[in-house]
Amino acid sequence: MTGVLVKICGINDPVAARAAGEAGADMVGFVFFPRSPRAVTPERAVELARELPAGITRVALLVDADDALVDAVAATGVIDLLQLHGKESPERVAEIKARTGLPVMKVLSVADRADVEAAQAYDGVADRIMFDARPPKDMAGALPGGNALSFDWHLLEGLVLATPWTLAGGLNAGNVAEAIRLTGVRSVDTSSGVEDRPGVKSPDKIRGFVAAAKAG
Numbered sequence: 156m157t158g159v160l161v162k163i164c165g166i167n168d169p170v171a172a173r174a175a176g177e178a179g180a181d182m183v184g185f186v187f188f189p190r191s192p193r194a195v196t197p198e199r200a201v202e203l204a205r206e207l208p209a210g211i212t213r214v215a216l217l218v219d220a221d222d223a224l225v226d227a228v229a230a231t232g233v234i235d236l237l238q239l240h241g242k243e244s245p246e247r248v249a250e251i252k253a254r255t256g257l258p259v260m261k262v263l264s265v266a267d268r269a270d271v272e273a274a275q276a277y278d279g280v281a282d283r284i285m286f287d288a289r290p291p292k293d294m295a296g297a298l299p300g301g302n303a304l305s306f307d308w309h310l311l312e313g314l315v316l317a318t319p320w321t322l323a324g325g326l327n328a329g330n331v332a333e334a335i336r337l338t339g340v341r342s343v344d345t346s347s348g349v350e351d352r353p354g355v356k357s358p359d360k361i362r363g364f365v366a367a368a369k370a371g
């Protein structure tokens with residue numbers, strides 16, 4: 156065991172929720188983005204949370220959400236961390252933290268070194284930072300995340316952040332150990348890499364990913 160924290164994102168059915176918990180995932184994500192094949196409602200998140208073991212961190216993924224959705228998600232009482240996966244400014248991050256009383260993980264979409272440097276503006280504002288792949292502008296059906304795309308992990312070389320950070324984007328059981336080795340990251344996230352098709356999680360792939368990351 157390396158002590159790497161593992162997040163399984165896009166949990167939308169009870170079987171996947173139980174598989175993630177039993178496999179030893181540290182965090183699971185619920186996607187509150189209507190266009191996603193993994194989207195859940197606040198009511199559904201409450202049901203799914205009942206399938207999770209105590210102590211697992213339950214993450215709500217929001218994309219440039221308005222206050223009404225932020226409030227509805229926070230009001231479920233089952234969320235421990237908000238993952239902001241849109242273009243939220245540092246000021247908006249601070250506002251959402253104050254509004255909900257919940258910690259925030261701010262996602263930076265990465266295609267070049269400037270995207271990595273953009274994290275400095277959130278250092279000390281967000282409680283955690285995530286680096287994920289930025290989809291190409293011409294990618295058909297691209298979502299703000301969850302596209303099974305990786306970015307060049309070398310872009311993270313020399314990264315200095317006081318805030319803990321997570322690596323995401325195209326990770327699966329076959330490449331997560333190399334990602335950990337190359338970047339030195341202590342927290343990884345996957346969604347597509349543990350699916351049979353978009354929106355359909357595979358318990359076997361969840362188990363394989365958690366084992367590979369923890370052994371990494």
Ligand SMILES: O=C(O)c1ccccc1NCC(=O)[C@H](O)[C@H](O)COP(=O)(O)O
Pocket residue numbers: 164165186188191192193216218240287298299300301302303304323324325326344345346347348
């Ligand atoms: O999963 C979605 O459908 C989604 C929609 C909108 C914004 C973000 C979304 N997902 C983010 C994630 O699941 C992960 O945090 C991350 O992007 C890694 O995804 P993947 O490359 O599929 O492993």
